[in-house]
Amino acid sequence: MQKQLTIRDWILYSLLSLLVLLLVLAMYQIDRQWLKLTEMQTSMSEQAKSLRELRSVIASGAVSAASPATAEKIAPAFKRAYAATRLPDYAQGDWSVEAFGTNLKTITPLVSTDAYAANVQSYVLESLITRDPDTLEWQGLIAKSWKVSEDGLVISFQMREDVRFSDGEPLTAEDVAFTFGFIMTDAIQAPRDRAYLEKIKEVKTNGKYEVAFIFKEPYFEALSLAGGMSILPKHFYETYLKEPQKFNESKGLILGSGPYKxxxxxxxxxxxxxxxxxxxxxxxxxxxxxxxxxLWKIIQNDSARLTTFRNGDIDSYSARPVEYQELKKDAQIISKSQNFEYMPPVVGYSYIGWNQQRGGKPTRFTDKRVRQAMTYLTDVNRVIKDVFLDYAEPAVSPFSMASKQHDSALQPYPFSLDKAKTLLKEAGYEDRDGDGMLEDKAGKPFEFKLTYLESNEDTKRMVLLLRDLYVRAGVRMIPFPQEWPVMLENLDKKDFDAITLGWTSGIETDLYQTFHSAQAVSNGDNFTGYKNPALDKLIDEARRTVDESKRMPLWQQAEQIVYEDQPYTFLMRRKSLLFVDKRIHNLQMTKLGLNLGSLPLETYVPAAQQKYTP
Structure with missing residues (x-):
C-alpha cells in the first residue's frame, strides 16, 4: 500500500538535500584549502632555503643583504656538504644506523671520557672553528673571522650572528665565555678539559658577537685550544653550577647548536x-x-654485528683482520657493500699501561727496569702478524713515525727473552723455589692481572698470546676481562695492575694529558701514576714554544724520555678495515680519514634507496 508524500516529508527531503549539497561544497573547499596549504608549504620551504643561503652570505660579511646568494658564497666549512647537495641523486631523509661495540656510561659533555661519547657529541656540539679535511687548515664555523695579537697571547673571534641552539635560543659570545667558566669550575667533573684550558687566563666578551681568549703564556696550540672548544648553552647548563653533583652524575645532559639533537x-x-x-x-x-x-645500536658481540650488517640493519661494519680477506670474497657482502682499507695520519695507538701507584702504594711497575722488561717480552711483531694479520704497524711512542715530532733514530723495542730476564733479575726477580716462575726477594711470585675490554675478540686473542709469552720468562699474567663502564670506573680510581687500551691521536700530539705529573691525579688521564720531572720540564717548554722549528726538537727529547721509561708498552697503530652499505653515497677519503660520521652533512641516501621514515 503506497503512501502520499506530505508537506512534512517534502520539508525533510529538502533539508536533507541541502545538507548533502553543503557537505559537498565543504569538501570541495577543504580540498582547495589543502592544495593551497601544500603550495604554501612548498613555497615556504623554498623561501627558507633561500633565506638560509642569504643569511650565510650576510653573516660571512661577503656581500650586502641585497645581493643574491650563490654557490661561491657558501661558508667554507659547508663547501663540501654543498657539493654533495649538487649531486644528481642527492636526497634528504632516511636514517644513518651504526653500532657501538660496548655500552656507554654517559654521553654528558666533560663528564664522558671515551671516544664513543665524543662521537655522539660531535653531531650535537659545535666550536668556533674546525679543520678543513682536505688541507687540515683551520676554517671558521661559528666564527667568521679571528685575529691573533702580535705576542700571541690574545685571540679574538668575530662570530656569526645567525647561530642558534637546537631549542631556538641564540648562541652568543656570552655562551663561549660561560663554557670556559663552567669547565674551570672545580666542582664540575672536568679535570681533562681543565688540564688544557688552564693555559687560558680569561675569556672576555666584547659585545654580543665578539669574544677574546687571553692566554697566560704563549702556547703552540692556542688557536686550536680556543677555537676548538665545544660551546655549551649558558641557559641550559648554568643551573648545574648550583648543583654540580647532579651534573657530574648525569648520563645524558647534552644540548648544542649542531645539526642533530x-x-x-x-x-x-x-x-x-x-x-x-x-x-x-x-x-x-x-x-x-x-x-x-x-642511530647507534649497542651490539657487543662481533658476530652479532656482522649478522646485523648482513641483514641491512646497520650501515657499516668494521671488520676484524681475521675475517677481512674472507669477507672481501663473500658474494653477499660484496654485492651490498663498498669496502675501505686505510690508515689516516691521525690514527691513534694501542698500548699496555703499567700502573705504578695503587692504593697510594708503589707497585712493581714503579721500577723502570720491570717496565722495560715487559716491553721486551711483548712480541709486537708477532701480535701484528698472528692476531692482526699485518693490518697494523708497530708504535714506538705516542708520536706517529711519520710525524715531525718523532725522532727517527728510535725504533720499536725488539722481542728479547734474554734482555727481559736480565732486567728482571737486576730488579730482584728470580726463580727462588725452582718452579719456573719468578719471585721477589720476599718470595712473592711475579703475577698481575691485565685488564682488557671483554667484548673485543682481537684484544682477547692478543692477551692470551701475551700470557703464553710472559710465562716463558717466569711471569704469570692473569687475563682480566671487564665491561667498558667498569673499566672506566676503575681507571678513574686507578684500581688495576695493568691495562690495554688505545688513545686517539691528532695532527700534533700534546703529551701533557697522558704523561705530565700534574695529570697523575684522581680522574686525570695520567692514570698509571707515571712521573718524571725532566719530562715535565720538556713538555712545559714545548707547549709554550710557538716556533715549530724550535718546538719539534723539544718533542723529540721528550719522546726519548718516554721511550726510555716505558710508562706504556706501545703496541701498534691499526688500519681501518671497513665495509659500508652501498646505499650510503658520497663517501670520500680525506686527510682526516673517511668522511663517514666525522663529516655528517656530506653523505646521504638517494630517495630510491631510502628505507626508514622520519
Whole structure:
C-alpha cells in the first residue's frame, strides 16, 4: 500500500538535500584549502632555503643583504656538504644506523671520557672553528673571522650572528665565555678539559658577537685550544653550577647548536640501550642535515654485528683482520657493500699501561727496569702478524713515525727473552723455589692481572698470546676481562695492575694529558701514576714554544724520555678495515680519514634507496 508524500516529508527531503549539497561544497573547499596549504608549504620551504643561503652570505660579511646568494658564497666549512647537495641523486631523509661495540656510561659533555661519547657529541656540539679535511687548515664555523695579537697571547673571534641552539635560543659570545667558566669550575667533573684550558687566563666578551681568549703564556696550540672548544648553552647548563653533583652524575645532559639533537636533552640514560639523535630542524648552517635520524645500536658481540650488517640493519661494519680477506670474497657482502682499507695520519695507538701507584702504594711497575722488561717480552711483531694479520704497524711512542715530532733514530723495542730476564733479575726477580716462575726477594711470585675490554675478540686473542709469552720468562699474567663502564670506573680510581687500551691521536700530539705529573691525579688521564720531572720540564717548554722549528726538537727529547721509561708498552697503530652499505653515497677519503660520521652533512641516501621514515 503506497503512501502520499506530505508537506512534512517534502520539508525533510529538502533539508536533507541541502545538507548533502553543503557537505559537498565543504569538501570541495577543504580540498582547495589543502592544495593551497601544500603550495604554501612548498613555497615556504623554498623561501627558507633561500633565506638560509642569504643569511650565510650576510653573516660571512661577503656581500650586502641585497645581493643574491650563490654557490661561491657558501661558508667554507659547508663547501663540501654543498657539493654533495649538487649531486644528481642527492636526497634528504632516511636514517644513518651504526653500532657501538660496548655500552656507554654517559654521553654528558666533560663528564664522558671515551671516544664513543665524543662521537655522539660531535653531531650535537659545535666550536668556533674546525679543520678543513682536505688541507687540515683551520676554517671558521661559528666564527667568521679571528685575529691573533702580535705576542700571541690574545685571540679574538668575530662570530656569526645567525647561530642558534637546537631549542631556538641564540648562541652568543656570552655562551663561549660561560663554557670556559663552567669547565674551570672545580666542582664540575672536568679535570681533562681543565688540564688544557688552564693555559687560558680569561675569556672576555666584547659585545654580543665578539669574544677574546687571553692566554697566560704563549702556547703552540692556542688557536686550536680556543677555537676548538665545544660551546655549551649558558641557559641550559648554568643551573648545574648550583648543583654540580647532579651534573657530574648525569648520563645524558647534552644540548648544542649542531645539526642533530637528542629528542630529550636531559634524560638519556644507558638503560635505554641505543643512542638516537634526530635532525635539528632549527639548524643554522648553510646546508641542512641529510639524515632524519642518527642511530647507534649497542651490539657487543662481533658476530652479532656482522649478522646485523648482513641483514641491512646497520650501515657499516668494521671488520676484524681475521675475517677481512674472507669477507672481501663473500658474494653477499660484496654485492651490498663498498669496502675501505686505510690508515689516516691521525690514527691513534694501542698500548699496555703499567700502573705504578695503587692504593697510594708503589707497585712493581714503579721500577723502570720491570717496565722495560715487559716491553721486551711483548712480541709486537708477532701480535701484528698472528692476531692482526699485518693490518697494523708497530708504535714506538705516542708520536706517529711519520710525524715531525718523532725522532727517527728510535725504533720499536725488539722481542728479547734474554734482555727481559736480565732486567728482571737486576730488579730482584728470580726463580727462588725452582718452579719456573719468578719471585721477589720476599718470595712473592711475579703475577698481575691485565685488564682488557671483554667484548673485543682481537684484544682477547692478543692477551692470551701475551700470557703464553710472559710465562716463558717466569711471569704469570692473569687475563682480566671487564665491561667498558667498569673499566672506566676503575681507571678513574686507578684500581688495576695493568691495562690495554688505545688513545686517539691528532695532527700534533700534546703529551701533557697522558704523561705530565700534574695529570697523575684522581680522574686525570695520567692514570698509571707515571712521573718524571725532566719530562715535565720538556713538555712545559714545548707547549709554550710557538716556533715549530724550535718546538719539534723539544718533542723529540721528550719522546726519548718516554721511550726510555716505558710508562706504556706501545703496541701498534691499526688500519681501518671497513665495509659500508652501498646505499650510503658520497663517501670520500680525506686527510682526516673517511668522511663517514666525522663529516655528517656530506653523505646521504638517494630517495630510491631510502628505507626508514622520519
Amino acid at each position: 637528542l629528542i630529550d636533552p636531559k634524560n638519556w640514560t644507558p638503560d635505554k640501550g641505543n643512542v638516537e639523535l634526530v635532525r635539528n630542524e632549527r639548524y643554522w648552517g648553510d646546508i641542512q642535515p641529510s639524515y632524519s635520524r642518527i
